Amino acid sequence: MDSKSNREKIISEANRLRWELGENLYDTLMETIYNNASEIANKAVTYSDKKSPFSFDRTLDKILTSKYFGIPIMLMMLAFVFWLTIVGANYPSSILASFLIDFLHPELKNIFLSFNIPNWLVGLLIDGGYLSCAWVVSVMLPPMAIFFPLFTLLEDFGYLPRVAFNLDAIYKKAGAHGKQALTMAMGFGCNAAGIISTRIIDSPRERLIAIITNNFSLCNGRWPTQILIATVFIGSLVPAYLAGFISALAVIFIAVLGIIMSFIVSWALTKTLLKGEISAFSLELPPYRPPRILQTLYTSLIDRTIFVLWRAIVFSFPAGLVIWLISNITIDGISLANHFINFFNPVALIFGLNGVIFLAYIIAIPANELVLPTILMLTVSHLGLNDFGAGSGVLFELESIEDTAKIFQAGGWTLLTGINLMLFSLLHNPCSTTIFTIYKETKSWKWTLVSTFLPIILGLLVTFIVTKIYYLVH
Amino acid sequence: MSLFIYLVLIFIASILFLKRKQIVFLFKKIKNEDDKILQEDILKNIYQLQKQNTICKTETISTRLNEDKVKVQNSINKLQKLNFVNTVDEEIHLTESGKTYALKIIRFHRLYEKFLADKTNLNEKTWHKVADEIEHKLNQEDAEKIAAQIGNPVYDPHGDPIPSSSGELPEKIGISLSEMKHNEISVVLHIEDEPHNIYENIVNKGIYKGIQIRFLGIFNNEVSFYANEKLCSLSLDEANNIQVGIPKLEKIHLGEFKKLSSLSVGEKGKIIGIAKSLRGQQRRRIMDLGIVPGTIIEAELESISGDPVAYRVRGTTIALRKNQAEKIYIEKI
DSSP, X not given: OOHHHHHHHHHHHHHHHHHHHTTOHHHHHHHHHHHHXXXXXXXHOOOSXXXXXXXXXXXXXXXXXXXXXXXXXXXXXXXXXXXXXXXXXXXXXXXXXXXXXIIIHHHHHHHHHXXXXXXXXXXXXXXXXXHHHHHHHHXXXXXXXXHHHHHHHHHHHTHHHHHHHHHHHXXXXXXXXXXXXXXXXXXXXXXXXXXXHGGGOOSHHHXXXXXXXXXXSOOTTXXXXXXXXXXXXXXXXXXXXXXXXXXXXXXXXXHHHHHHXXXXXXXXXXXXXXXXXXXXXXXXXXXXXXXXXXXXXXXXXXXXXXXXHHHHHHHHHHHHHHHHHHHHOEETTEEHHHHHHHHHHHHHHHTTOOHHHHHHHHHTTTOGGGHHHHHHXXXXXXXXXXXXXXXXXXXXXXXXXXXXXXXXXXXXXXXXXXXXXXXXXXXXXXXXXXXXXXXXXXXXXXXXXXXXXXXXXXXXXXXXXXXHHHXXXX | OHHHHHHHHHHHHHHHHSOHHHHHHHHOOOHHHHHHHHHHHHHHHHHHHHHTTOOOOHHHHHHHHTOOHHHHHHHHHHHHHTTSEEEETTEEEEOHHHHHHHXXXXXXXXXXXXXXXXXXXXXXHHHXXXXXXXXXXXXXXXXXXHHHHTTOOSBOTTSOBOOOTTOOOOOOOSEEGGGOOTTOEEEEEEEOOOSHHHHHHHHHTTOOTTOEEEEEEEETTEEEEEETTXXXXXXXXXXXXXXXXXXXXXXXXXXXXXXXXXXXXXXXXXXXXXXXXXXXXXXXXXXXXTOOTXXXXXXXXXXXXXXXXXXXXXXXXXXXXXXXXXXXEEEEO
16 A cells, blocks of 8 residues: 555544544643643652741732832832933943044044045044944943843842733733833833843734834933923923923923823724734743842843944944935035935925924934934034034034024024924834844834834824914914 | 825825725725635535535525525536536536535635634634635635644634545534533533524623533523523524534533632632633643643732732742633632
8 A cells, every 4th residue: 555545544534533532632631741740740849948928029019019009119110210320321421422422533533534545435434434333332322231230130130020910901901911011111221122022022912012112112312302302492481490390391291102102002003903913911920039130230231232232333334324425425516415405394394393303313213312413413514504513424412502502593493393303203213223123023024114104104193283283373 | 285294194094004905905806706706605505505405406595695696596507517516407416526625615714713713813703704705715725824823623613623624524413502401511512603693692692612501491492501600591593503512531510610810819729621712822821821720729919900810820920811810710729
């Protein structure tokens, strides 16, 4: 008898048996395996200490998930982590900036020029590529190096799963998983890291939701933009002694708006695009344990900080080249950048923005940290202001807020431009590092495109509506 | 200008939120497809009628499909030319190749229903309708891929056996729910999913394949019974669409079906079973965590809002949502 018909006979006999057995096979198998395993374990393992109901873990759990203390403790912890990040990052950031940008940048330029390398090549490589990398490193590295280890310590201690446990009820209403609270919090540090952290969500639908909505967490790179614009445009509306408080409030409002948007979008996604995706909730609450500080520092620095930073550098170097090129290549005596700005100004005005902002957001896709210096550079070179800046295609920032405000005024910015820039900074495409990470995590062009364009559409919609309302009031 | 922007935004938003199927539908030429769908539906119906030993004529099919009689006759003529059916005195019979074709469509249908039940979150009331569309679009290769993906199932989620790829199909097993005797205990093996309104009524009563039945009796055309020890009643028509029997490896549980969700913090229970309505990946996840019959489980911690609740199982603490804990049955210890 030939083997083929033999094989078919076996298969059809197996089929017949499976029809007869029905569907209890898998369940029964699992049950038997577990029973056997626990029998073996009972013989082989002895438990020295029976857990008392008043153990440390249980008492701590009772406090951290209690009705009265649970939420306040959580908010205090998070506020502390953010405060430490923002305040603590200031000093290393300015040290890095003064070294990489103020000191090393001109030095490098001189060295290159002394080798008789043509001017344009030095401009392209040093003013373009090097400067934008230096910028990203000095703005991005310190806050991440503080935020990620702190966050990892909380995770290692076992506190974060309790946060997810407490907040799950709210997330469930939006069709999401409680652990999304953690990936969102991580997103405040960096969206790319936030998206990698969605691996902790093991249910496919909830994980996709967490990935797509992570961009609504206002990341590190966007905080400086928010703070500066709020100080210049919102803070100036009120008396000086209130200015700091009100502008801080405006920034917090934007961050909270981001959280609200993430809930709305999560909910809308479960009702539409993700309707049929499977969802399987489970959340393990591991026992508390003393955090392993050295190991945590190492893994969070290597796995998260350096990893994200490296991707950002890889992406920001070409961006620097592009920034320099479009400012220095001219057609009919006008730079490419200015051609673009002039062309897009009328469209941008509909959204209460301007062509400079549009262009800045397009060329600064590699890193949100680059948006503000790019806007300043483009504004100055577009208007031809010679008192400010370091030359076309060279990113810069100003020490004094008054001078920055002067540049914005000269660029024709109004309160509306400021408000809409803050909104658009929250609601626009993720940076290219994040987009790349989304693709790597989902392995799907569809979800990558959705995560990229959904926020842009929302951002344009919101700024458009705000503009309409602004002109109605004024 | 602003109106133009409005339109563009609405257009992009609608593309994002429309399902792919709807978009395809907008652009597709339907004519040819329509013919194929009708022919396949006819073959399927003849097969089903023959199984019930009903005489099959053009009218019977056109009423069953709710289609124009002339159109149905045209399709039957085409099927005859293809040698899928032959007609003797207006009675239509499937040929061998017609039967193979019909079984293939039925296989696709039931496979896809099982796929929807295991791999998606779609409501059980929509499975049949979705599968009715998809069965005409699948080809052999896709169907086998789907089958492999869900572990080559032999039953669809309603309890109908899935024909094997070589076209074998076992005889139906079990008796009708209304034929049970007083106090007899059995398990729902199959729920007929057509007609849809009757199926919907059954689902709305919380009956699913795998639920345990303790029969009471028939009073005034109402069939009364306990389903997982919860009193329940169905009309005779509804009960006739349910088949019961005791499958192999089934553990019959006598006594109360207490839900895991009813434990308050500090109370313990022993798991007696997981409702079959917890399917696919959700079921496997829960079992992988060690929540299997025979395990001791203790409610340990309530979250701020009371849902989810954390349970202690086999030395670990696992939080489950209420809608999951409701599908796990325990006995108190």
